[in-house]
Amino acid sequence: xxxxxxxxxxxxxxxxxxxxxxxxxxxxxxxxxxxxxxxxxxxxxxxxxxxxxxxxxxxxxxxxxxxxxxxxxxxxxxxxxxxxxxxxxxxxxxxxxxxxxxxxxxxxxxxxxxxxxxxxxxxxxxxxxxxxxxxxxxxxxxxxxxxxxxxxxxxxxxxxxxxxxxxxxxxxxxxxxxxxxxxxxxxxxxxxxxxxxxxxxxxxxxxxxxxxxxxxxxxxxxxxxxxxxxxxxxxxxxxxx
Numbered sequence: 001x002x003x004x005x006x007x008x009x010x011x012x013x014x015x016x017x018x019x020x021x022x023x024x025x026x027x028x029x030x031x032x033x034x035x036x037x038x039x040x041x042x043x044x045x046x047x048x049x050x051x052x053x054x055x056x057x058x059x060x061x062x063x064x065x066x067x068x069x070x071x072x073x074x075x076x077x078x079x080x081x082x083x084x085x086x087x088x089x090x091x092x093x094x095x096x097x098x099x100x101x102x103x104x105x106x107x108x109x110x111x112x113x114x115x116x117x118x119x120x121x122x123x124x125x126x127x128x129x130x131x132x133x134x135x136x137x138x139x140x141x142x143x144x145x146x147x148x149x150x151x152x153x154x155x156x157x158x159x160x161x162x163x164x165x166x167x168x169x170x171x172x173x174x175x176x177x178x179x180x181x182x183x184x185x186x187x188x189x190x191x192x193x194x195x196x197x198x199x200x201x202x203x204x205x206x207x208x209x210x211x212x213x214x215x216x217x218x219x220x221x222x223x224x225x226x227x228x229x230x231x232x233x234x235x236x237x238x239x240x241x
Contacts, residue, residue, distance in 0.1 A: 044235030049113035074232035114173025120162030
């Protein structure tokens with residue numbers, strides 16, 4: 001464990017990120033490079049990471065002693081300011097974070113332990129004549145599994161960044177998330193959830209615009225009551241602010 005790892009990460013975020021997001025592409029690369037170095041032990045998750053390593057083993061550690069018995073997803077808050085937020089999502093096996101957006105935000109996500117399936121989309125620009133109302137078309141940008149250890153995933157607010165995504169935990173997993181700037185209702189950055197809905201493309205206009213890529217129709221909705229994210233205690237080294 002590097003007791004200074006999360007401190008170093010906070011400091012590079014502080015000089016690289018602003019209320020409008022990364023100061024430059026180089027600044028974003030600097031944040032990502034430091035993020036890629038962080039391990040579960042650096043943020044107090046070494047026991048959970050070890051349990052996942054033997055998850056499918058006959059000699060697996062008692063899951064009840066290591067993981068919460070509740071199916072709720074847990075969020076360990078580390079830090080937030082007007083420029084960025086840092087926190088960890090601990091997701092039980094088979095649990096899902098539904099499709100959601102990050103309006104005007106850059107997101108860096110690193111899987112600290114476990115495996116998750118990630119599916120992300122970008123909105124497809126459409127002519128007003130399509131009369132979409134509350135339903136909008138989106139194209140698939142990413143659709144596959146990510147397993148620790150691996151590099152961080154970056155979602156960009158612009159085209160091609162996959163700024164709308166959903167995650168399903170294949171095994172218990174933990175994801176270190178950095179949002180820049182963070183969600184802020186007063187600044188128009190609030191989290192909305194989406195689901196697929198059936199709709200056709202009789203003119204073929206969207207198929208042409210996506211150049212053959214898979215696309216879907218998405219509509220905003222409110223997740224079911226059983227989707228719960230609970231605050232949890234961050235057990236890693238405290239930041240020196």
